[in-house]
Amino acid sequence: MSDQPIVEVRDLRKTFSVKHAGGVSTLHALSGVNFEIMRGETLGLVGESGSGKTTAGRILVGLVPAGSGSVRLFGHDITGADGKVQLAKVRTRLQFVFQDPYASLNPRMRIGSAIAEPLDIAGGLSRKDRNDRVAELLDLVGLPKTSIDRYPHEFSGGQRQRIVIARALALNPEFVVCDEPVSALDVSMQAQIVNLLLDLQDRLGLSYLFIAHDLAVVRAVSTRVAVMYAGSIVETAPKSQIYSDPQHPYSRALLDAVPRADPDYVRHPVVSGEVPSLLDPPPGCSFHPRCPFAFERCRVEVPILKESGPDRRVACHLFA
Amino acid sequence: MAVPLLSIRNLTVQFRVDTGWVTAIDDVSLDVGTGDCVGVVGESGSGKSVTALSVLQLHDRVTTRMPSGSILYQGDDLLRAKGSTMRRIRGSEIAMIFQDPMSSLNPVLTVADQISETLRQHQGLTGAAARKRVIELLGLVRIPDAARRADDYPHRLSGGMRQRVMIAMAIACKPRLLIADEPTTALDVTIQAQILELLRDLRRELSMSVMLISHDLGVIAEFAQRVVVMYAGRVVEDAPVTQLFRRPVHPYTMGLIAAVPALDSDAPRLTTIAGRIPGPQEIIPGCRFSPRCALVLQGCREEPPSMQMVSDGQSARCPPRIQVLDVRHV
Amino acid sequence: MTDVGIGAPATAAAIAAPRGHGTLRRLLRHRSFLIGFTIIALLAILALLAPLIAPVDPSAMRVRFRFRPPQAAFWFGTDQFGRDIFTRVLYGTRISLFVGFAVCVVSGLCSAILGVIAAQFRRLDSAIMRLMDALMSFPAILLALGIAAALGPRVSSVIIALTVAYIPAGVRIVRAAALTVREMDYVQAAQVSGASSLRIVLRHILPNCFSPLLVHLTFIFAYAMLAEAALSFLGVGIQPPIASWGNIIAEGRDYATQAWWVMLFPGIAISLAALSLNLLGDALGDMLDPRLKGGE
Numbered sequence: 001m002s003d004q005p006i007v008e009v010r011d012l013r014k015t016f017s018v019k020h021a022g023g024v025s026t027l028h029a030l031s032g033v034n035f036e037i038m039r040g041e042t043l044g045l046v047g048e049s050g051s052g053k054t055t056a057g058r059i060l061v062g063l064v065p066a067g068s069g070s071v072r073l074f075g076h077d078i079t080g081a082d083g084k085v086q087l088a089k090v091r092t093r094l095q096f097v098f099q100d101p102y103a104s105l106n107p108r109m110r111i112g113s114a115i116a117e118p119l120d121i122a123g124g125l126s127r128k129d130r131n132d133r134v135a136e137l138l139d140l141v142g143l144p145k146t147s148i149d150r151y152p153h154e155f156s157g158g159q160r161q162r163i164v165i166a167r168a169l170a171l172n173p174e175f176v177v178c179d180e181p182v183s184a185l186d187v188s189m190q191a192q193i194v195n196l197l198l199d200l201q202d203r204l205g206l207s208y209l210f211i212a213h214d215l216a217v218v219r220a221v222s223t224r225v226a227v228m229y230a231g232s233i234v235e236t237a238p239k240s241q242i243y244s245d246p247q248h249p250y251s252r253a254l255l256d257a258v259p260r261a262d263p264d265y266v267r268h269p270v271v272s273g274e275v276p277s278l279l280d281p282p283p284g285c286s287f288h289p290r291c292p293f294a295f296e297r298c299r300v301e302v303p304i305l306k307e308s309g310p311d312r313r314v315a316c317h318l319f320a
Numbered sequence: 321m322a323v324p325l326l327s328i329r330n331l332t333v334q335f336r337v338d339t340g341w342v343t344a345i346d347d348v349s350l351d352v353g354t355g356d357c358v359g360v361v362g363e364s365g366s367g368k369s370v371t372a373l374s375v376l377q378l379h380d381r382v383t384t385r386m387p388s389g390s391i392l393y394q395g396d397d398l399l400r401a402k403g404s405t406m407r408r409i410r411g412s413e414i415a416m417i418f419q420d421p422m423s424s425l426n427p428v429l430t431v432a433d434q435i436s437e438t439l440r441q442h443q444g445l446t447g448a449a450a451r452k453r454v455i456e457l458l459g460l461v462r463i464p465d466a467a468r469r470a471d472d473y474p475h476r477l478s479g480g481m482r483q484r485v486m487i488a489m490a491i492a493c494k495p496r497l498l499i500a501d502e503p504t505t506a507l508d509v510t511i512q513a514q515i516l517e518l519l520r521d522l523r524r525e526l527s528m529s530v531m532l533i534s535h536d537l538g539v540i541a542e543f544a545q546r547v548v549v550m551y552a553g554r555v556v557e558d559a560p561v562t563q564l565f566r567r568p569v570h571p572y573t574m575g576l577i578a579a580v581p582a583l584d585s586d587a588p589r590l591t592t593i594a595g596r597i598p599g600p601q602e603i604i605p606g607c608r609f610s611p612r613c614a615l616v617l618q619g620c621r622e623e624p625p626s627m628q629m630v631s632d633g634q635s636a637r638c639p640p641r642i643q644v645l646d647v648r649h650v
Numbered sequence: 651m652t653d654v655g656i657g658a659p660a661t662a663a664a665i666a667a668p669r670g671h672g673t674l675r676r677l678l679r680h681r682s683f684l685i686g687f688t689i690i691a692l693l694a695i696l697a698l699l700a701p702l703i704a705p706v707d708p709s710a711m712r713v714r715f716r717f718r719p720p721q722a723a724f725w726f727g728t729d730q731f732g733r734d735i736f737t738r739v740l741y742g743t744r745i746s747l748f749v750g751f752a753v754c755v756v757s758g759l760c761s762a763i764l765g766v767i768a769a770q771f772r773r774l775d776s777a778i779m780r781l782m783d784a785l786m787s788f789p790a791i792l793l794a795l796g797i798a799a800a801l802g803p804r805v806s807s808v809i810i811a812l813t814v815a816y817i818p819a820g821v822r823i824v825r826a827a828a829l830t831v832r833e834m835d836y837v838q839a840a841q842v843s844g845a846s847s848l849r850i851v852l853r854h855i856l857p858n859c860f861s862p863l864l865v866h867l868t869f870i871f872a873y874a875m876l877a878e879a880a881l882s883f884l885g886v887g888i889q890p891p892i893a894s895w896g897n898i899i900a901e902g903r904d905y906a907t908q909a910w911w912v913m914l915f916p917g918i919a920i921s922l923a924a925l926s927l928n929l930l931g932d933a934l935g936d937m938l939d940p941r942l943k944g945g946e
Contacts, residue, residue, distance in 0.1 A: 048508035049479075061842045088844070096842045104835035108857040114836075117853075118843040156596050157364075167839065186363035186535065186597060191579040191590035198589060214509040216538075216581045220590050243583060257513040259538025261580040263561045267542065270513040274478050338679055 004075065005036035006175055006207055007060065012069035014055055018279065025279045029055045030067070031231040034305060037175070042201065042208040044222030044239070046215055046254065050275045051228040053211045057177045060209065061096045062087045073175070092122060095168035099180040101160035105152040111138075111163055112148035118170040137166040141196060158189030165196065169204070177209045182217060194220050216258050219243060224311075227251045230276055230286035233305055237312035247314040250287045285317070293318055323395050324351040325529050326375065326414075326497055331389030333370055333379070335600075341385065342600045344370045345553045348389070349627070352497060357523060357530045359544025359561070361537060361576070365597050366550040368533045372501050375531075376410050393497075412442040415490035419502035421482035425474040431458070431485050432470035435492055442493045457488040460525075462518060480511035487518065494526060501533045516543055537580050541565060549573050552598050552608040555627065559634035569636040569645065571613045607638070615641065677937055686929030693923055697743040704737040709891045717909045727911035729902060738893040739916050745894040746875045746923065749805065753812045753874035754867045760817050762863060765824025766851055769832060779825070782818035790815040791877055798886040808887050812874045823866050827859040834858075861938035868931035872924040879920050895920050 014030040030052045037043045047053045058064040059071060066079040074093060076086040095118075098104040105114055115134050119125055125133065135145050141162040152160060161181060168176055178197065182190040194217060200206060212218045218225055219239065226236040227248065235248040246252040253271035260267075273290035276282050282289055288298040297317045305315040331348045334341040345367035352358045362368040373379055375391055377398065391398040393409065401409070410416075418424050426434060435457060436450040445453055451470070458466035461484040474482055483503060490498055500519065504512035516539065523530050534540050540547055540561070547564045549557040549572065557570040568574045578591035595612035598604055604611060610620040617640050628642050629635045636642060677683045696703065706712075712732035720727045726735035768778040785793065794811040801807030831837065837854050845853075875895075881887030882896025883903075890897055895916040902912030 048510065063838055063841060091844045094842075096839065098835040098839065100835060104839055106834075106836040106854050106858065108860075109836075109853070117840060117845070121840070121843050121845050121849065156599075158596060164839070171843075187537070187576060187579050188363060188593040189596070191581070191592040194581070195589050195592060216583060219583060219585075220581050220587075240586065253510055255583070257509040258583060259512070259516070259536060259542050260583070261537040261541045261565065261577060263541045263565050265542070267513075270517050271510050272514070274480055274511065275508070338676060 005038050006074055007035075007037040007209070008070075008072040009033055009035050009056070009060075010070045010072075012056065012059065012066060012071060014052075014059065014064070014067035027278045028231050028281055029278060030059075031281075032069070033228075033231075033233055035226055035233060035236065037207055037209060039174070039207055040201075040205055041223045042210050042221050044218035044225040045209060045211045045228060046213070046218055046225060047228030048213055048254075048275060050230060050278055052231040053228050054179055056228075057096070057179050057209060057211050060177055061094055062091075063096070092118075092171045093173055094175045094177070095171075095173040097161075097164055097168050097176060097178045097181045100184050101157050101164055102152075102184075104164050105160055107152055109152075110148065111150055111152065111155075114152070114163065115167045115170060117167060122171055133170065137170060140169065140200070141166045156189075157185050158192060161185060161189075161193050162196065165193075165200070169200065172204070173206070175207045175209075177211070179211045180213060181210075183213060190217065197221060214258050215243070215255050227254060230281060231278060232286065232315060234287065234316065235312070235314045236305070237309075237314075241309075241312060247308055247312070247319060248287075248316050249291045249293055249318075253290070285315075323392075324353045325356070325394060326352040326531070327392040328371065328375070329390045329392065331371070331374060331391060332387055333367075333374055334385050334387065336383045336385075337601070339601075343553060344600060345374075345550075348550070348553075348555050350548045350555065350558065352529050352531050354496070355527055355529055357532065357543060357545045359532045359534065359540035359547045360550060361534055361540045361547060362550035363535055363576075363597055365552060365600060367553040368535075368550050369501055370553075371550070372416070372499050372531065372533050375499060376414060376416055377406060378416075408442075411438060411495070412493040413495055414497045414499065415493070415495040416499040416501065417483070417486045417490050417503050419505045421479065421486045421506075422474065424486055425482060427474055430471050430473055431477075435470075435485070435489050438489055438492045453492075454488075457492055458485070460491070460522070461485070461488045463488075478511075479507050480515065483507065483515055484518070487515075487522070491522060491526060491528070495528060497529045497531065498523075499531045499533070502535065503532070504539060505535070512539070519543070537576060549576070552604075553600070554608060554637060556609065556638070557634075557636040558627070559630075559636075563631075563634050567634075569630050569634065569641050570609075570638045571615050571641065572609045573636075575612075575614075677933065680933045680937060682929040683933030683937070686926040686931075686933060689922060689926035690930065693743055693919075693926075694747055696740060697747050700737075700740045700744055704734075704740050706734050706737050708737045708741040708893050709733065717905070719909075720911055726915040727909065729898075729909065729912050730905055735898070735912060735915055738898050739895065739919050742893045742895040742898055742916060743919065743923075745805065745888055745892065746878060746920075749808055749812070749878040749894075750871045750875040750923075750927075752809045753816060754871045756809065757813045757816045757820055757870060758863060758867050760813065761820025761824050761866075762856065762859065764817070765821045766828050766855055766859065768821065768825045769828030770847060770851055770855065775825075778821070782821050785814065786818040788815075790873075791880060794877055794881060795884065795886060798881055803886055803889045805888060808878055808881055811881070812877050815877070816870050816873065820863065820866055820870070823862050824859050827862045828855050831855050831858045861934075865931055865935045865938060868927050868934060872927035872931070875923055875927075876920060879916075 012030055012033040016027045016029055018025045018027050033056055035043060045053045055064060059066050062078060070077055070079045073090045076090050078087040112134050115137055116130055119130050119133060134148060138145055138147055143159065143162050182193050185193060198221060210218060210221050222239045224236060224238050225242045226233050227250065229250045235251045242251060246255050256268040271290055276286055276289065284299045284301055285303050288294040291298065303315040303317050305313045308314040308319045328348060328350050331345060332343060333345045334343050348371055360368045360371065386399060432451060432454045435454045439445040439450045439453055454470055455466045458470060463469050463481060463484050504515050507515060520543065532543055544561050547559060547561050548555055549570065551572050557573045564573065565577060568577055575593035579593060581590055593612055598608065606621040606623055607625050610616045625637045625639050627635050627637050628639055630642050630645060710733060715728050715732040716730055718724050718728040724734055726739060728734055764778055768775045794815040797811035797814055798807050801810060832855060837850055840850055840854060878887055878894065879896030882894045883900040888894035888897055890901065898916040899913045902909065906913055
């Protein structure tokens with residue numbers, strides 16, 4: 001592990017304009033997000049709908065332009081004036097794995113062509129080298145070589161996700177954003193895909209940003225975990241600590257909410273209320289309307305993500 | 321024991337495809353007693369939703385047939401019930417909620433309009449009486465500011481609120497049985513926890529029986545008293561919840577429990593079940609789980625196993641395992 | 651966040667979704683497709699072989715056989731000049747199918763290009779769509795009538811007129827499909843890999859807009875045949891002595907009471923062709939319906 005982070009996100013903000021009957025409103029998808037990812041590391045980015053986790057992931061691979069703030073990938077700032085040029089330089093070093101394996105493969109494209117697509121776009125490979133590489137990738141993700149001439153609908157969700165992963169790995173990326181890659185899969189398939197991602201990380205030295213909507217799967221894959229709520233990161237910590245000692249009340253609520261496969265488990269009281277509207281976020285800490293520990297300061301002052309222990313940070317006035 | 325509220329006996333459901341009929345569920349039996357909470361758990365293609373839809377006969381009649389079995393509700397076979405009887409039972413005796421609350425709500429009607437429609441149909445309530453009951457029901461499902469929310473259209477509500485409205489509609493006529501088909505799958509985790517808590521409270525307050533369909537063993541473990549595990553159209557295990565998690569008998573149940581990512585373990589890899597879920601058209605001789613089973617024996621691939629009693633209240637479709645367990649217990 | 655797929659109510663359609671195996675094989679099992687396809691294929695063969703099958707020349711006037719009702723020698727009877735109606739309907743089939751097919755191909759190509767451009771290059775979208783709206787604000791047949799009248803009575807002008815009249819509907823269909831497809835994750839995956847707009851259009855968007863366009867074009871085929879008949883009937887279409895279904899009817903109009911067969915048989919031919927094309931279109935629509943296609 002080198003000291004330079006391969007991904008460095010600083011004060012990333014993003015708003016979307018939402019048209020509705022009464023005019024146009026501004027949706028605050030990301031309001032000042034900071035994180036970095038070191039080589040070989042997996043950052044688990046956890047949050048519920050509206051937390052901004054998917055937007056953050058998409059900005060990282062250039063699918064969504066950043067609003068303000070900066071994103072540096074391998075030292076190249078993709079958010080500056082020449083962002084597109086900088087992004088093009090690192091394009092082949094990053095990839096994205098989508099949530100829905102049914103939507104992420106073109107139904108009219110054979111598996112071989114789908115996996116070869118990044119190779120074809122990059123160009124420069126002979127026909128034979130290209131086909132060899134496709135066969136090698138299929139092997140890497142545990143699919144038979146006969147899959148090449150078949151169409152996506154002949155595969156189950158779990159197999160499709162393997163195909164999507166093979167495609168993502170075609171150009172030997174160093175960093176892969178995985179946007180809820182197992183959320184749409186059956187339990188028995190989830191475990192297979194998670195293990196595959198872990199094996200690939202070991203073999204190829206990949207770094208991941210692993211986006212998830214609950215804390216369960218993240219435990220198995222992450223080195224560090226960042227919890228997001230309503231467009232901000234509320235806590236980051238090494239994996240072991242976020243589970244044994246969550247600091248932010250939302251992290252705790254999120255952890256408590258995961259249903260345990262244990263009939264004797266006694267559940268903590270469930271957090272009340274819902275995620276605030278991002279069109280009209282509450283003043284102060286965005287979690288304060290639901291927080292059992294909220295006090296006056298939480299209602300007026302936005303908490304900043306601050307050091308709260310070795311290698312961990314929390315955005316909560318309780319830890320000020 | 322008295323007659324169970326709902327008793328599905330040896331039910332087989334088939335769907336028509338180009339090439340003939342495929343069996344979606346095969347020889348499914350399960351009971352829901354009065355006041356019981358039964359969880360039906362399985363992955364895609366297990367037939368858990370098909371089983372639920374069969375109870376209310378919500379399948380398309382042209383493309384579905386049920387060549388054998390019966391669905392006894394308080395002793396009467398629903399498969400032989402008249403259309404008018406079924407309509408009365410749907411909603412007022414047995415209610416159902418689904419995974420996607422948005423597509424279950426009519427977007428052009430307000431919340432109050434939709435709930436009062438049910439009240440008018442089944443209880444003859446109209447006007448102010450209906451409105452009063454609507455607000456009461458919305459309060460019952462813990463919707464804050466119920467009087468104002470009643471006049472909202474569904475698109476103004478969050479996913480969690482919509483599911484609460486669906487639940488309010490389902491319990492409007494005080495049904496004796498609520499079938500909840502993946503009621504929290506589309507929701508965020510904290511909202512899921514809220515909805516499960518609500519369902520748990522309502523079950524007690526209204527003394528309803530609940531049949532909860534879910535792919536999530538965590539949800540099942542927290543909610544159900546009895547669990548029916550389905551795999552590829554068949555029931556593979558049926559047991560009280562504690563017994564199922566403490567001493568699973570069927571290798572599939574064992575695998576499923578092991579595959580749930582744990583929040584308190586730092587194991588470097590998750591436990592997996594090898595192979596993949598078979599499609600409905602795939603013909604697998606013998607036990608349908610045998611191609612993926614770690615404990616498979618030669619006989620498993622030949623003879624389709626039958627459900628056998630393991631101990632009081634627990635049965636499984638895996639004779640070799642049961643034999644092993646018996647020997648050990650002697 | 652939604653868990654896509656898991657535990658979605660397993661409807662009969664979803665379970666019944668065939669996995670694998672081509673659309674073609676399923677089409678051949680579809681009854682209305684078979685009926686529609688057979689009739690159209692038969693008409694096409696008859697049209698191609700018209701010179702071999704036809705008993706006489708379509709324009710041959712034999713005054714002594716005027717107004718003969720259907721009989722062994724003249725299957726469909728004869729008209730006021732003693733021309734054989736069977737022969738004329740047979741030759742009319744050539745014109746009708748050719749016009750229908752040509753309109754399909756040309757308007758299909760234009761719709762695909764314009765629709766995809768509108769969807770992919772958002773700056774051109776409003777310009778293209780406003781133009782289409784303007785064209786659509788005229789009834790198609792009136793628009794075609796005007797264009798055909800302006801270009802003069804020729805087969806080519808009928809084809810141009812009908813193509814222009816039917817492009818807007820096609821463009822809308824392609825654009826709507828393309829707008830859906832371009833939001834799909836596989837398009838975004840290609841973008842992440844640095845794919846150019848052109849590549850995305852050719853490899854991802856166009857192939858996935860093909861099904862709805864194809865279904866639409868079978869209906870356009872039928873409409874175009876009907877419209878050609880109407881234009882010819884109104885005198886701005888195919889001019890006598892060339893036979894088309896429309897102008898046979900137009901010519902027979904004055905003698906409708908004494909020689910009903912002159913109008914009846916081309917009328918039946920028009921209905922039959924339109925009906926079978928509609929069957930074909932419905933069947934294609936069924937078959938290509940994503941809900942019936944499982945994972946697709």
